[in-house]
Amino acid sequence: MSTQTNAVDSATFNLGWIVLLFSSALATLNHIMLPLYGDPVALAIGWTGYSLYASVVIAIPFRRGERWAWYISWLLVIGFAYPILIIQESYTVAYLIAAAVMAVCLLMTGPAFFRKEM
Amino acid sequence: MATQSKQENFFEQSVWVLFLVLGVIEILFGAGDMIAGVENDPAILLSATGRTTAELKAQDPLIYNTMDQQQKVIGHVLLMTGLLVSVISLTAFRGGARWAWFTFWLIPFDMVFIVVASYINRQPGESLAPPFYSGLLFAVLTTLWLALSHRKYLSGEG
Numbered sequence: 293m294s295t296q297t298n299a300v301d302s303a304t305f306n307l308g309w310i311v312l313l314f315s316s317a318l319a320t321l322n323h324i325m326l327p328l329y330g331d332p333v334a335l336a337i338g339w340t341g342y343s344l345y346a347s348v349v350i351a352i353p354f355r356r357g358e359r360w361a362w363y364i365s366w367l368l369v370i371g372f373a374y375p376i377l378i379i380q381e382s383y384t385v386a387y388l389i390a391a392a393v394m395a396v397c398l399l400m401t402g403p404a405f406f407r408k409e410m
Numbered sequence: 411m412a413t414q415s416k417q418e419n420f421f422e423q424s425v426w427v428l429f430l431v432l433g434v435i436e437i438l439f440g441a442g443d444m445i446a447g448v449e450n451d452p453a454i455l456l457s458a459t460g461r462t463t464a465e466l467k468a469q470d471p472l473i474y475n476t477m478d479q480q481q482k483v484i485g486h487v488l489l490m491t492g493l494l495v496s497v498i499s500l501t502a503f504r505g506g507a508r509w510a511w512f513t514f515w516l517i518p519f520d521m522v523f524i525v526v527a528s529y530i531n532r533q534p535g536e537s538l539a540p541p542f543y544s545g546l547l548f549a550v551l552t553t554l555w556l557a558l559s560h561r562k563y564l565s566g567e568g
Contacts, residue, residue: 333527338487345494371490
């Protein structure tokens with residue numbers, strides 16, 4: 293792809309990427325278990341699928357430095373930040389904190405995607 | 411050089427379009443649920459509780475509010491998933507990335523879970539909710555298209 297960069301091996305990028313991948317993978321595992329906490333199965337299916345697709349994008353095209361993957365990863369931040377506008381409970385506050393962490397990680401990795409190639 | 415000129419069959423050419431359409435449908439239904447909550451598709455609530463939205467609202471407003479909020483969150487997640495699926499379809503999947511083909515196999519599995527959940531959650535005597543039928547349709551379509559497009563994704567570099 294023409295937008296692919298190869299500047300993805302800096303320490304800042306790696307730290308941001310690992311935290312992002314860890315957060316989305318952890319979210320996937322947590323969402324699989326939602327029915328055990330009494331939440332509807334439909335909610336579990338939705339959240340699990342969403343966080344799983346996001347994890348795959350972060351694991352593969354994001355790691356390769358494809359710019360579209362960086363842009364689309366902001367959906368993870370939006371996805372986790374938005375529920376607090378609908379439900380004000382402790383878990384939505386936790387989601388908001390996770391969204392803030394993921395936003396910081398995306399900002400940390402941003403320069404690697406937009407560095408001008410020589 | 412020789413592999414570049416390999417002819418793609420109908421399924422290989424159109425598989426990314428099917429997933430793009432599915433993604434757009436998820437976006438539209440997700441947006442509807444986010445805005446209208448359980449009122450967006452009252453048949454789901456009727457199938458799961460045996461009561462109409464008006465009955466539940468009048469008899470049990472607390473449960474109605476909880477289910478309405480949950481449906482809005484489901485709509486939000488559906489919208490986000492639809493956006494992810496659409497963008498992956500338009501970029502990596504359209505370009506022939508093997509990882510995208512493997513990842514999209516999650517969709518028929520997701521659909522099967524939706525079908526089973528709709529069936530199990532149905533109250534005795536009530537009709538099956540619309541997601542049962544749409545989930546079944548898309549489970550069949552996505553399985554068929556993914557299976558018949560395997561050559562494109564498994565023979566390249568990935």
